[in-house]
Amino acid sequence: MKNIYSLITTLCLLAVFGCVSLIPSQTAAAPDNTSKRAILVVSFGTTYPETMKATIEAIENKMAAEFPDYEIRRAFTSRIIIKKLAERDGVKIDTEVEALAKLKAEGFSEVIVQPLHISAGEEFDMVKDVVKRLEAANAFGNIVLGRPILYYMGQAGKTDDYLAAAKALELQYPKLKKNEAIVLMGHGGVHPGNSSYAAMQQRLSDAGYKNVYVYTVEGYPSLNGVITKLKADKVKKVTLMPFMLVAGDHAANDMAGDEKDSAKNVLLAAGFKVNTYLHGMGENVNIQEIYVQHTKDAIAELNNPKTKKH
Numbered sequence: 001m002k003n004i005y006s007l008i009t010t011l012c013l014l015a016v017f018g019c020v021s022l023i024p025s026q027t028a029a030a031p032d033n034t035s036k037r038a039i040l041v042v043s044f045g046t047t048y049p050e051t052m053k054a055t056i057e058a059i060e061n062k063m064a065a066e067f068p069d070y071e072i073r074r075a076f077t078s079r080i081i082i083k084k085l086a087e088r089d090g091v092k093i094d095t096e097v098e099a100l101a102k103l104k105a106e107g108f109s110e111v112i113v114q115p116l117h118i119s120a121g122e123e124f125d126m127v128k129d130v131v132k133r134l135e136a137a138n139a140f141g142n143i144v145l146g147r148p149i150l151y152y153m154g155q156a157g158k159t160d161d162y163l164a165a166a167k168a169l170e171l172q173y174p175k176l177k178k179n180e181a182i183v184l185m186g187h188g189g190v191h192p193g194n195s196s197y198a199a200m201q202q203r204l205s206d207a208g209y210k211n212v213y214v215y216t217v218e219g220y221p222s223l224n225g226v227i228t229k230l231k232a233d234k235v236k237k238v239t240l241m242p243f244m245l246v247a248g249d250h251a252a253n254d255m256a257g258d259e260k261d262s263a264k265n266v267l268l269a270a271g272f273k274v275n276t277y278l279h280g281m282g283e284n285v286n287i288q289e290i291y292v293q294h295t296k297d298a299i300a301e302l303n304n305p306k307t308k309k310h
Contacts, residue, residue: 038071041063043075048252076093115147118150146298148294171284182212183226189219231270238275241279251278255276256276
């Protein structure tokens with residue numbers, strides 16, 4: 001499947017970039033201090049307008065304030081969401097390939113691509129693949145990819161992204177009483193990046209967050225596994241929160257929906273009292289600051305390419 005996507009991406013790049021070669025250039029373009037610069041903010045996307053405004057748009061606005069010398073652009077990686085927004089609302093959102101093609105056509109020579117993904121999973125790999133191909137083709141004078149929320153952990157000389165996320169989330173936690181806990185719902189999947197969620201659970205435990213648990217909708221850790229832990233720890237009441245950028249379909253249905261298999265109802269059936277917190281992580285100003293910092297780190301990479309790690 002990955003090979004098919006790689007081929008499709010290459011064909012798309014050839015189509016939208018026209019004469020831009022995918023063969024590495026022998027010499028890189030000299031930096032131009034007067035060049036047009038942009039930050040492309042890339043997320044999976046959402047079809048929920050209110051959460052889009054409160055999360056994605058809020059982060060873009062913060063980027064605009066923090067980086068006044070850069071133009072801020074938006075792209076989504078989900079083709080399904082892009083299609084639905086176009087058909088339902090008449091709203092056109094660019095894919096990461098289309099957005100980069102526009103920046104090239106408009107003469108931008110420095111582009112910071114900052115993903116709003118939580119982990120370095122499948123969607124992050126999609127963006128990474130495009131950026132690496134354009135970098136190799138010397139399509140821009142400078143192009144660099146930022147990192148998602150969860151990337152570095154315990155690496156010498158690097159920020160512990162997992163601990164930073166754990167501390168940032170404190171802002172949205174209710175005051176917990178004895179036998180109460182937070183349960184964070186991540187997306188998950190079969191990609192190796194799914195291991196970030198288990199690593200986050202371990203990092204939370206190591207940092208003393210004994211009453212915070214992580215599960216995923218489509219991977220490991222599972223909700224059933226968390227329920228086993230909750231019972232072992234004698235928890236009686238939980239607050240469900242999305243460990244996702246937006247509070248979209250997964251939060252409204254898989255987490256807090258009225259269906260029998262929603263996390264809320266599964267927990268209720270297991271004997272727990274349940275509160276739900278229907279706000280995406282992107283609303284959390286501390287999480288927003290993490291994305292800003294990751295963008296600053298990406299810009300720093302342009303000045304010191306030896307620090308590049310992905």
